[in-house]
Amino acid sequence: MAVRPLLEVRGVDKSFGAVQVLRDVAMNVFPGEVTALVGDNGAGKSTLVKCISGIYPIDAGQVVFDGRPVTVSSPKDAAALGIEVVYQDLALCDNLDIVSNMFLGREKRSGIALDEATMEQMAHRTLASLSVRSVSLRQPAASLSGGERQTIAIAKAVLWNSRVVILDEPTAALGVAQTAQVLELVRRLADNGLGVVLISHNMNDVFAVSDRITALYLGRTAAQVRTSEVTHSQVVELITVGYTGSIGLLPDPGSYEGMGGRS
Amino acid sequence: MSVITPPGQAPDQQVVADAPPSDSYLKRLGNLQSVWILGVLLLIILAFSLAAGDKFLSTSNFSLISQNIAVWAVLGVGMTFVIITSGIDLSIGSVLVFSSVVAAKVMAASGGDSWGVAGLGILAAIASGVAWGVLNGFLVAKAKIPALIVTLGSLSIALGLAQVLTGGIDIRSVPEALTDFNTYVRILGVPALPFVALVVVVIGGIVLHKTKFGRYTYAIGSNELGARRVGINVDRHLIMVYALSGAMAGLGAVLALAQFGTTTIAGQSLTNLNVIAAVVIGGTSIFGGQGSIFGTVVGLFIPAVLQAGFVIIGVEAFWQGVAVGTVLVAAVYVDQSRRAAALRGASAPNPLLAMFRTRK
Ligand SMILES: Nc1ncnc2c1ncn2[C@@H]1O[C@H](COP(=O)(O)OP(=O)(O)O)[C@@H](O)[C@H]1O
Ligand SMILES: [Mg+2]
Numbered sequence: 001m002a003v004r005p006l007l008e009v010r011g012v013d014k015s016f017g018a019v020q021v022l023r024d025v026a027m028n029v030f031p032g033e034v035t036a037l038v039g040d041n042g043a044g045k046s047t048l049v050k051c052i053s054g055i056y057p058i059d060a061g062q063v064v065f066d067g068r069p070v071t072v073s074s075p076k077d078a079a080a081l082g083i084e085v086v087y088q089d090l091a092l093c094d095n096l097d098i099v100s101n102m103f104l105g106r107e108k109r110s111g112i113a114l115d116e117a118t119m120e121q122m123a124h125r126t127l128a129s130l131s132v133r134s135v136s137l138r139q140p141a142a143s144l145s146g147g148e149r150q151t152i153a154i155a156k157a158v159l160w161n162s163r164v165v166i167l168d169e170p171t172a173a174l175g176v177a178q179t180a181q182v183l184e185l186v187r188r189l190a191d192n193g194l195g196v197v198l199i200s201h202n203m204n205d206v207f208a209v210s211d212r213i214t215a216l217y218l219g220r221t222a223a224q225v226r227t228s229e230v231t232h233s234q235v236v237e238l239i240t241v242g243y244t245g246s247i248g249l250l251p252d253p254g255s256y257e258g259m260g261g262r263s
Numbered sequence: 264m265s266v267i268t269p270p271g272q273a274p275d276q277q278v279v280a281d282a283p284p285s286d287s288y289l290k291r292l293g294n295l296q297s298v299w300i301l302g303v304l305l306l307i308i309l310a311f312s313l314a315a316g317d318k319f320l321s322t323s324n325f326s327l328i329s330q331n332i333a334v335w336a337v338l339g340v341g342m343t344f345v346i347i348t349s350g351i352d353l354s355i356g357s358v359l360v361f362s363s364v365v366a367a368k369v370m371a372a373s374g375g376d377s378w379g380v381a382g383l384g385i386l387a388a389i390a391s392g393v394a395w396g397v398l399n400g401f402l403v404a405k406a407k408i409p410a411l412i413v414t415l416g417s418l419s420i421a422l423g424l425a426q427v428l429t430g431g432i433d434i435r436s437v438p439e440a441l442t443d444f445n446t447y448v449r450i451l452g453v454p455a456l457p458f459v460a461l462v463v464v465v466i467g468g469i470v471l472h473k474t475k476f477g478r479y480t481y482a483i484g485s486n487e488l489g490a491r492r493v494g495i496n497v498d499r500h501l502i503m504v505y506a507l508s509g510a511m512a513g514l515g516a517v518l519a520l521a522q523f524g525t526t527t528i529a530g531q532s533l534t535n536l537n538v539i540a541a542v543v544i545g546g547t548s549i550f551g552g553q554g555s556i557f558g559t560v561v562g563l564f565i566p567a568v569l570q571a572g573f574v575i576i577g578v579e580a581f582w583q584g585v586a587v588g589t590v591l592v593a594a595v596y597v598d599q600s601r602r603a604a605a606l607r608g609a610s611a612p613n614p615l616l617a618m619f620r621t622r623k
Contacts, residue, residue, distance in 0.1 A: 079494065091492040
């Protein structure tokens with residue numbers, strides 16, 4: 001059946017000064033699916049995420065959420081739409097405990113005072129629903145392992161009933177077991193109807209959980225494909241040279257530079 | 264409500280986040296530097312009590328001690344907020360001087376000894392303090408100049424301007440309403456100035472530990488970028504925190520006027536360092552993200568008690584500096600070791616906590 005994308009990025013350009021980092025980028029994120037966003041270091045993945053979440057303004061193009069063009073000019077706007085981002089450099093506050101981190105910026109209050117009991121309860125329920133083990137709600141984020149930090153960050157998306165969750169390299173610093181755990185959570189988010197964007201360098205991760213793949217090459221969208229329709233090595237080619245076979249940013253026939261990459 | 268329903272949950276998977284609150288509370292308490300530094304304070308008090316008996320352990324002695332730290336306690340509230348954001352405010356002593364000069368001028372101009380006149384002076388002092396604080400905060404948050412430099416600059420400027428305004432000569436006309444307030448008034452048995460300081464400390468503690476404002480203060484000190492990412496207006500918050508510190512310096516100016524009956528132009532050159540030392544001794548981390556008002560109060564009592572104790576047992580007061588400096592460095596060393604231990608994932612060895620454990 002034809003499902004409308006939950007989040008569409010259309011023709012987005014982004015420059016930092018003279019350096020154009022994103023050029024006419026497109027990406028579609030469907031509900032109930034994991035869309036892997038892949039690309040070499042510096043391809044612009046993190047920048048695209050920050051454009052979507054309102055950290056950077058976009059120079060041109062459109063972000064369409066649930067069929068409506070939206071302007072996201074701050075992380076608060078993104079959160080209000082239901083877009084939750086788990087950043088590459090995990091933005092947890094080390095000194096704050098788990099509950100405080102999950103509610104940071106969206107605290108529950110009674111009167112002027114923080115309503116710690118309600119927040120603790122909600123956090124507890126969320127973590128329980130994710131069957132998160134072995135953390136105490138009041139332990140500071142500093143004492144969490146990498147996997148636990150990712151889990152808490154992902155749990156925020158669940159807590160806030162987000163509709164789109166974007167995870168920037170969530171498994172980059174994790175061991176095998178923790179990676180599996182995080183990927184399993186990612187899959188479950190999608191199975192529950194959320195639109196999930198997973199940025200990853202790891203082809204195993206990408207093929208393990210994703211339904212679609214969007215490949216960025218030097219700041220441009222090289223391809224949007226179904227994961228089932230491509231092979232590992234095709235994706236690697238998309239990442240490294242921007243095209244594979246007839247898919248992708250086909251090299252300009254006049255330029256032999258592009259052709260040189262193929263053997 | 265959560266959107267996730269756990270599929271086929273193994274029974275052992277539900278060991279969630281439900282540590283007995285008493286345990287975790289005790290643990291959190293035991294991990295606080297302010298708690299064991301309180302132990303240090305009690306030890307000091309015990310030692311002097313053994314050495315000097317009733318002369319030390321008297322109401323009048325502690326009344327005097329609390330008089331001596333009242334102004335610093337008020338300044339310490341603002342400084343605690345600032346340092347938790349991983350900032351610093353070196354200007355408080357000078358801002359206090361400037362504000363007291365402005366207040367004294369305003370009160371002299373309106374003339375009289377009534378509370379009405381004093382009220383004008385209080386408003387003027389606090390407004391002047393807030394203005395300096397906003398300026399500091401703006402330069403730190405918006406112009407991105409390091410807080411150390413900004414407040415070193417305003418330290419110099421505020422003191423310089425206070426001297427320009429007065430020709431360097433203290434203004435001695437303070438309405439009697441203010442000086443009498445200090446000399447004669449007792450509230451619930453507590454002398455007026457310490458009582459005011461106590462109220463400020465309690466309100467400061469509530470704001471820091473129980474409100475969004477306080478939570479954001481910790482968040483910014485802990486991870487400024489993270490705070491921005493969740494949509495906290497970090498710049499505005501920093502400006503408010505420095506404004507708070509300025510306001511406290513303004514209020515401190517009023518208390519100092521009441522206490523001494525004169526501006527104290529030459530008398531506040533070490534105020535900033537003394538207050539910072541107290542805040543740090545009390546467990547507020549200069550790296551930001553951690554600290555408490557309670558700790559600051561304990562940190563203020565340590566030098567004050569040492570001073571009073573040394574006087575009573577006849578040790579030269581010079582030793583106070585030696586003792587306070589030692590406590591300061593030791594406190595920060597212990598704080599850092601704890602941090603390093605926490606980073607290694609081990610729960611920091613904690614004498615207090617160990618005590619509680621073995622008792623159980
Ligand atoms: N704030 C910034 N200012 C200037 N250049 C930036 C900024 N952020 C990213 N870039 C540049 O944009 C390019 C893409 O970076 P990034 O989005 O982090 O790539 P990726 O996440 O795909 O590795 C890089 O060349 C990087 O140097
Ligand atoms: Mg990146």
